[in-house]
Amino acid sequence: MIIDCHGHYTTSPREHEAWRAAQIAALKDGTSPPPRPVITDEQIRDSIETGQLRIQRERGTDLTIFSPRAAGMGHHIGDATVSQYWSEICNDLIHRVCTLYPANFVGVCQLPQSPGVAPATCIGELERCVNDLGFIGCNLNPDPSGGHWSDPPLTDRFWYPLYEKMVELDVPAMIHVSGSCNPNFHATGAHYLNGDTTAFMQFLTSDIFKDFPTLKFIIPHGGGAVPYHWGRYRGIAQDLKRPPLGELLLKNVYFDTCVYHQAGIDLLTKVIPIENILFASEMVGAVKSIDPETGHYFDDTKRYIEAVPGLREGDKRKIYEENALGVYSRLKTKLSVSKASHAPV
Amino acid sequence: MIIDCHGHYTTSPREHEAWRAAQIAALKDGTSPPPRPVITDEQIRDSIETGQLRIQRERGTDLTIFSPRAAGMGHHIGDATVSQYWSEICNDLIHRVCTLYPANFVGVCQLPQSPGVAPATCIGELERCVNDLGFIGCNLNPDPSGGHWSDPPLTDRFWYPLYEKMVELDVPAMIHVSGSCNPNFHATGAHYLNGDTTAFMQFLTSDIFKDFPTLKFIIPHGGGAVPYHWGRYRGIAQDLKRPPLGELLLKNVYFDTCVYHQAGIDLLTKVIPIENILFASEMVGAVKSIDPETGHYFDDTKRYIEAVPGLREGDKRKIYEENALGVYSRLKTKLSVSKASHAPV
Numbered sequence: 001m002i003i004d005c006h007g008h009y010t011t012s013p014r015e016h017e018a019w020r021a022a023q024i025a026a027l028k029d030g031t032s033p034p035p036r037p038v039i040t041d042e043q044i045r046d047s048i049e050t051g052q053l054r055i056q057r058e059r060g061t062d063l064t065i066f067s068p069r070a071a072g073m074g075h076h077i078g079d080a081t082v083s084q085y086w087s088e089i090c091n092d093l094i095h096r097v098c099t100l101y102p103a104n105f106v107g108v109c110q111l112p113q114s115p116g117v118a119p120a121t122c123i124g125e126l127e128r129c130v131n132d133l134g135f136i137g138c139n140l141n142p143d144p145s146g147g148h149w150s151d152p153p154l155t156d157r158f159w160y161p162l163y164e165k166m167v168e169l170d171v172p173a174m175i176h177v178s179g180s181c182n183p184n185f186h187a188t189g190a191h192y193l194n195g196d197t198t199a200f201m202q203f204l205t206s207d208i209f210k211d212f213p214t215l216k217f218i219i220p221h222g223g224g225a226v227p228y229h230w231g232r233y234r235g236i237a238q239d240l241k242r243p244p245l246g247e248l249l250l251k252n253v254y255f256d257t258c259v260y261h262q263a264g265i266d267l268l269t270k271v272i273p274i275e276n277i278l279f280a281s282e283m284v285g286a287v288k289s290i291d292p293e294t295g296h297y298f299d300d301t302k303r304y305i306e307a308v309p310g311l312r313e314g315d316k317r318k319i320y321e322e323n324a325l326g327v328y329s330r331l332k333t334k335l336s337v338s339k340a341s342h343a344p345v
Numbered sequence: 346m347i348i349d350c351h352g353h354y355t356t357s358p359r360e361h362e363a364w365r366a367a368q369i370a371a372l373k374d375g376t377s378p379p380p381r382p383v384i385t386d387e388q389i390r391d392s393i394e395t396g397q398l399r400i401q402r403e404r405g406t407d408l409t410i411f412s413p414r415a416a417g418m419g420h421h422i423g424d425a426t427v428s429q430y431w432s433e434i435c436n437d438l439i440h441r442v443c444t445l446y447p448a449n450f451v452g453v454c455q456l457p458q459s460p461g462v463a464p465a466t467c468i469g470e471l472e473r474c475v476n477d478l479g480f481i482g483c484n485l486n487p488d489p490s491g492g493h494w495s496d497p498p499l500t501d502r503f504w505y506p507l508y509e510k511m512v513e514l515d516v517p518a519m520i521h522v523s524g525s526c527n528p529n530f531h532a533t534g535a536h537y538l539n540g541d542t543t544a545f546m547q548f549l550t551s552d553i554f555k556d557f558p559t560l561k562f563i564i565p566h567g568g569g570a571v572p573y574h575w576g577r578y579r580g581i582a583q584d585l586k587r588p589p590l591g592e593l594l595l596k597n598v599y600f601d602t603c604v605y606h607q608a609g610i611d612l613l614t615k616v617i618p619i620e621n622i623l624f625a626s627e628m629v630g631a632v633k634s635i636d637p638e639t640g641h642y643f644d645d646t647k648r649y650i651e652a653v654p655g656l657r658e659g660d661k662r663k664i665y666e667e668n669a670l671g672v673y674s675r676l677k678t679k680l681s682v683s684k685a686s687h688a689p690v
Binding site for chain 1: 487488492493494496497498501527528529530531533534535538539542543545546547549550566567569570572573574575576577578579580581583584604605606607608609611612615616631632633634636637638643644
């Protein structure tokens with residue numbers, strides 16, 4: 001089984017994004033947001049079958065851990081109420097996709113974060129998504145300000161109530177910024193990778209995993225700059241008299257494989273323990289076109305994994321499936337239940 | 346000849362940093378800064394001969410392109426006048442090192458940047474350093490706010506007067522942030538690499554090199570996250586209908602080799618054209634200890650270059666010397682003059 005742990009609903013029916021545009025317009029005008037968008041099952045099927053599901057089939061992957069469009073979360077827009085409405089609508093839409101295609105998609109939720117607002121306010125939506133909708137994790141934005149980085153680091157006690165709930169529910173978070181409203185940062189080309197690098201270094205300098213030994217984070221986009229600078233991080237940890245990285249954070253921090261060329265995936269699988277790597281492509285996402293150097297889609301990351309020199313079948317199985325089942329413990333339960341219900345009587 | 350294009354005076358005599366502390370204290374008290382620090386040649390010799398010069402000899406490198414301590418620039422502290430005083434003192438000290446050891450060190454200056462202040466105000470100090478002190482380049486901070494990223498991107502016309510002067514003087518800039526006053530960003534573990542990644546993406550989305558075809562930038566720390574995500578950048582450029590990266594920016598943008606493990610240097614030299622890579626170690630810098638996995642200093646980057654599989658002698662010569670002489674054109678002139686003056690009569 002091949003699990004892609006990083007997919008966003010970037011192809012959602014246009015009514016969905018139109019509602020968001022109307023919500024923002026209403027915010028500006030000081031009026032009420034419009035009623036919830038009406039989207040039919042057929043529209044959802046169209047968007048998924050011509051998009052993510054087609055690509056799953058073409059590339060031979062099985063299941064996508066699926067969440068709302070990351071750049072669309074826009075936590076910096078409006079206040080916590082605006083964020084709450086929008087998050088509910090986004091998460092409900094993901095739930096509909098997962099209900100229509102239970103074998104192919106499993107949900108991860110957007111949190112109703114807002115700059116300066118305690119992350120504890122996100123607990124209700126997290127519980128609803130996990131307990132009522134069957135989601136298996138959440139996306140956590142380390143910078144709800146959208147490029148101004150005005151909230152405390154992820155290791156501050158500001159975030160702890162949310163972590164307590166994550167631990168209680170046994171769900172991991174993917175650290176994922178949203179769009180950037182700071183003209184210095186291109187979203188997918190700078191802000192995303194900076195968010196990944198920043199979060200890792202916050203973890204390296206803190207004792208968060210002493211406080212939460214079972215808390216789990218996935219750092220996407222291959223860990224930002226981290227694996228490329230793995231020697232730098234090992235050295236900084238050593239200079240700061242921190243424990244070795246394996247002991248300090250590799251029981252809690254995982255990297256995905258959203259790195260869009262062979263040399264990058266070769267490095268990732270060489271320097272990071274295989275147990276800490278989760279297969280992902282982020283399709284349909286940041287890079288949509290075909291690499292003229294290979295003739296294949298840049299984000300067809302399975303091809304790179306397959307071509308890593310000397311990567312054993314057992315290692316691939318870990319990257320494709322086993323590590324994801326370890327990190328997303330609710331996925332394991334879900335799949336066992338689903339298997340049992342399909343077992344011959 | 347082996348040129349290390351990235352060294353900071355991190356071992357300066359303590360009177361130097363003490364003056365800075367006194368300047369900051371005076372700023373808080375609203376009093377005048379103290380008189381310039383008195384530092385003897387012997388103190389400078391001590392700090393250099395036990396530090397950078399010893400390491401040059403041990404590692405077999407010849408010349409360090411030398412600038413004030415990057416984390417110490419602190420452009421976010423005080424105003425432009427404070428920055429002007431401090432920059433002059435820092436640059437004068439570098440000049441003394443270069444005068445005492447002309448065969449081993451050549452100067453690159455700190456600019457008196459200040460958040461929100463037009464970079465044009467730095468032109469005077471740049472001219473003084475290049476014309477009067479014989480410096481061959483400058484360090485340019487893309488975020489003088491120290492982690493708040495409140496100034497316009499490097500590609501904004503805000504910066505153009507400084508670029509005009511750089512082109513006129515024919516000096517390159519290394520893009521280098523300073524310390525971070527934003528608790529989200531660890532300086533050497535996050536802010537530095539984020540600055541590198543951010544600058545590259547700014548260049549990718551702009552036509553700055555159409556406006557300044559001979560302007561040259563070095564992106565340090567191996568280019569931040571960029572080479573590891575080279576496929577992502579090639580893909581984003583293609584999706585945005587930008588020219589291929591070679592054409593768009595590789596005549597103007599160079600990467601150094603401050604990547605502190607073998608796998609990182611292997612990747613850098615594999616995906617980035619050899620012509621765009623400049624040897625550097627940043628010693629004595631971000632990582633000071635010995636890698637227990639190799640028994641050698643993390644920042645002994647020459648060892649990694651030597652061990653890159655299949656790297657030809659001609660390629661090494663480019664990385665060690667020829668590329669630096671191309672980028673720092675004033676260094677070439679300086680070395681010719683120096684050779685001529687030492688020629689037998």
